[in-house]
Amino acid sequence: MSGTIREILVLSGKGGTGKTSLAASFAALARKTVFCDADVEAPNLAILLEPDESRCEDFHGLPVYRIDEGKCTRCGRCEAACRFHAIQDCRIFPESCEGCGVCAIVCRDDAVVREERVTGRILRSSTRLGTLVHGNILPGAGNSGKLVSRLKEIAREQARSHGAGAILTDGPPGIGCPVIAALGGVDYVLAVTEPTPSGLHDLERLLDLVAHFGIPAGVVVNKSDLKPELSHRIRETALRRGRDDLGEIPFDPSVPGDIAKGRIPSETGSPFGRRAENIFHEVLRRGADMGRRGRHGE
Ligand code: SF4
Numbered sequence: 001m002s003g004t005i006r007e008i009l010v011l012s013g014k015g016g017t018g019k020t021s022l023a024a025s026f027a028a029l030a031r032k033t034v035f036c037d038a039d040v041e042a043p044n045l046a047i048l049l050e051p052d053e054s055r056c057e058d059f060h061g062l063p064v065y066r067i068d069e070g071k072c073t074r075c076g077r078c079e080a081a082c083r084f085h086a087i088q089d090c091r092i093f094p095e096s097c098e099g100c101g102v103c104a105i106v107c108r109d110d111a112v113v114r115e116e117r118v119t120g121r122i123l124r125s126s127t128r129l130g131t132l133v134h135g136n137i138l139p140g141a142g143n144s145g146k147l148v149s150r151l152k153e154i155a156r157e158q159a160r161s162h163g164a165g166a167i168l169t170d171g172p173p174g175i176g177c178p179v180i181a182a183l184g185g186v187d188y189v190l191a192v193t194e195p196t197p198s199g200l201h202d203l204e205r206l207l208d209l210v211a212h213f214g215i216p217a218g219v220v221v222n223k224s225d226l227k228p229e230l231s232h233r234i235r236e237t238a239l240r241r242g243r244d245d246l247g248e249i250p251f252d253p254s255v256p257g258d259i260a261k262g263r264i265p266s267e268t269g270s271p272f273g274r275r276a277e278n279i280f281h282e283v284l285r286r287g288a289d290m291g292r293r294g295r296h297g298e
């Protein structure tokens with residue numbers, strides 16, 4: 001795979017599983033890697049990597065459409081054409097509008113107005129660990145999948161322009177549209193879970209999604225010693241489904257305090273950090289080309 005950029009994505013079926021703690025630990029160990037925080041509703045990797053300089057640009061999401069009452073002849077063509085039923089009585093209801101623009105096409109009176117809107121921010125930052133691409137979606141701006149796709153495109157541009165061999169992405173939680181966007185072009189998914197019944201359930205749904213896209217994946221059980229039997233079951237599930245069992249991380253009470261102080265576990269020498277380092281090398285062993293050359297920027 002030399003010459004290609006390897007893309008590693010860290011995911012979890014839901015938030016709060018230790019996903020970002022692990023992604024940040026990997027970031028501190030990786031070399032020649034561009035980082036991407038695709039968790040645009042809670043970009044915590046960006047907080048941990050402490051950007052010292054950022055270039056910021058607006059992100060434009062779906063355009064909004066409105067009807068100019070002064071031009072509208074109330075012919076009803078737009079309402080009949082809108083398959084999302086977002087138009088009633090010559091009014092567009094933004095919460096139902098998918099921004100397809102069909103109403104503007106069918107209107108013969110030029111009464112449908114398209115307006116661009118800023119729905120988020122994109123940042124390209126330098127950090128002590130390398131280049132970070134991140135951003136955030138504005139509250140109420142709706143679906144963030146398009147922003148996630150854009151962040152990944154920029155991360156690839158950055159990796160190419162800096163000659164980086166890998167992109168490490170901290171993905172959004174869950175299995176929704178932003179996660180699907182984050183999966184595009186990924187070489188390996190690292191799924192982090194906790195040993196709870198809901199953790200197993202969420203993991204299974206996530207692995208279904210990853211399998212749908214045919215992406216290799218491995219599973220890590222965080223806080224494994226809190227429920228050893230369930231941890232064992234999760235690891236068996238991973239293997240039964242043809243996924244890599246990347247091991248367990250026992251509960252480490254020092255992690256929340258370290259994270260709150262902006263300390264990355266793999267740099268503190270904490271038990272979590274040491275396990276994260278083992279897992280990082282295991283991921284490398286399985287073909288992710290991070291850490292084999294000089295640090296990005298050197
Ligand atoms: S198609 Fe144009 S003119 Fe007709 S109802 Fe819709 S906005 Fe008004």
Ligand code: SF4
Nearest residue numbers: 082097098100101103
């Ligand atoms: S842009 Fe599409 S979804 Fe929105 S009101 Fe027009 S036709 Fe309906």
